[in-house]
Amino acid sequence: MPDEPSAVRLLRDGARATIVIDRAAKKNAIDEAAWRAFVDVAAQIAADPEIAVVVVRGASGIFSAGADIAEFVALTTADAARRDAFADAVRGGEEAVAAVDRPTIAAIEGVCVGGGCQIALACDIRIAAEGTRFGVTPAKLGIVYPVASTRRLVAAVGRAAAKDLLFTGRLILAEEALRIGLVDRVVPAGDLASEVETLAGQILANSRYSLAASKRIVDALDDEAPDHAALEALWRGGFAGEDLKEGAQAFLDKRKPAFTWRSGG
Numbered sequence: 001m002p003d004e005p006s007a008v009r010l011l012r013d014g015a016r017a018t019i020v021i022d023r024a025a026k027k028n029a030i031d032e033a034a035w036r037a038f039v040d041v042a043a044q045i046a047a048d049p050e051i052a053v054v055v056v057r058g059a060s061g062i063f064s065a066g067a068d069i070a071e072f073v074a075l076t077t078a079d080a081a082r083r084d085a086f087a088d089a090v091r092g093g094e095e096a097v098a099a100v101d102r103p104t105i106a107a108i109e110g111v112c113v114g115g116g117c118q119i120a121l122a123c124d125i126r127i128a129a130e131g132t133r134f135g136v137t138p139a140k141l142g143i144v145y146p147v148a149s150t151r152r153l154v155a156a157v158g159r160a161a162a163k164d165l166l167f168t169g170r171l172i173l174a175e176e177a178l179r180i181g182l183v184d185r186v187v188p189a190g191d192l193a194s195e196v197e198t199l200a201g202q203i204l205a206n207s208r209y210s211l212a213a214s215k216r217i218v219d220a221l222d223d224e225a226p227d228h229a230a231l232e233a234l235w236r237g238g239f240a241g242e243d244l245k246e247g248a249q250a251f252l253d254k255r256k257p258a259f260t261w262r263s264g265g
Contacts, residue, residue: 008037010044015052016200017045019097020059021119027065028058030115032086035093038119042096049262052211053203054100055196056123057107063132064116072141090115091146098122098152098219101263103203103211107196108132109189113171117182121152124215126182127196128174129189134182135171136162155222157181207243209261 007030011018019041021028045051058064075083097104097119106123113135120126128134136153138145145153145166154162161180165172174186187195203211213234220226238244243259250257 006037006040007031007034008041010041012051015050015204017048017051017054017102019054019056021057021064021116022059024060024062026068027111028060028062028116029065029068030093030119031068031071032089035089035115038093039096042100045100045102046263049264051102052208053200054102054104055107055200056097056104056119058110058116062110063106063108063112064114064119065111066114066116066135066137069141072143090118091148094118094122094146094149098148101212101215103215105196105199107192108174108183109192111135113137117153118146118149120183121149121156125184125199127185127187127192127199128177128183129192130174130186131189132174132177133171134174134177135169136165137169139166140169151222153182205256207247207257207259207261208263209238209241209243209259212263213238 005022007021007023009020009022011020019038021030021034023029023031023034045054071086075086078086103125104123106120106126108120108126109129109132111133112120112128113133114137117134117136136145150162150166153165157165157180161182164170172180172182174183177183178186185195217231217234220231241261243257243261246259247257
């Protein structure tokens with residue numbers, strides 16, 4: 001029998017990569033196999049220095065309706081080892097997306113609920129189409145949102161708004177999501193693809209050393225005890241880097257720079 005198609009796929013278009021959640025029959029609900037597949041696609045990105053920016057989206061006009069509830073039902077009668085394996089898969093998938101060392105953009109439309117919000121919050125920038133519905137709904141199921149996911153939610157919307165979403169489990173529209181900080185931009189539904197393409201193009205024009213260092217520094221500032229010496233070295237390292245030589249000369253020459261630094265370089 002042929003292998004089942006992966007619920008999470010990686011597509012390439014030059015230096016752009018797209019992670020596609022593709023379980024359209026389930027409104028792109030994220031099951032255990034999909035959580036594990038995020039780890040696989042993140043590893044593919046890490047192994048390819050030519051990828052400069054990553055978009056995360058759902059297939060068929062839906063980001064993700066959340067978790068696959070059928071799996072939760074099965075967990076209620078499973079043993080502790082089985083439940084732990086499932087929890088590890090969820091945490092591993094989300095953290096794999098968060099750990100991608102290239103800029104990540106969540107292109108959100110349709111619905112983005114529960115596990116879908118986990119993946120969106122693990123991305124660097126979130127752009128939503130008008131009319132998209134968001135929700136953080138563990139209280140409707142009798143479960144608890146993961147600790148790392150809750151931390152990201154609080155960082156995005158603040159404690160009060162996070163408690164509102166967690167306590168009520170209510171669905172909100174993209175406009176409210178923008179107001180509270182859950183997303184960074186809201187655009188007309190028909191403009192989502194072009195808006196994401198424009199943003200990706202702006203990122204691609206810049207130094208990958210600057211991008212990688214900036215992401216690492218910003219993310220590290222969330223740590224209780226960031227390694228300031230290592231972060232300082234990233235800043236200082238730019239002065240001796242190949243990209244500064246090219247970027248400064250291009251500025252003087254009034255031309256577009258052709259940066260050459262790559263991840264691992």
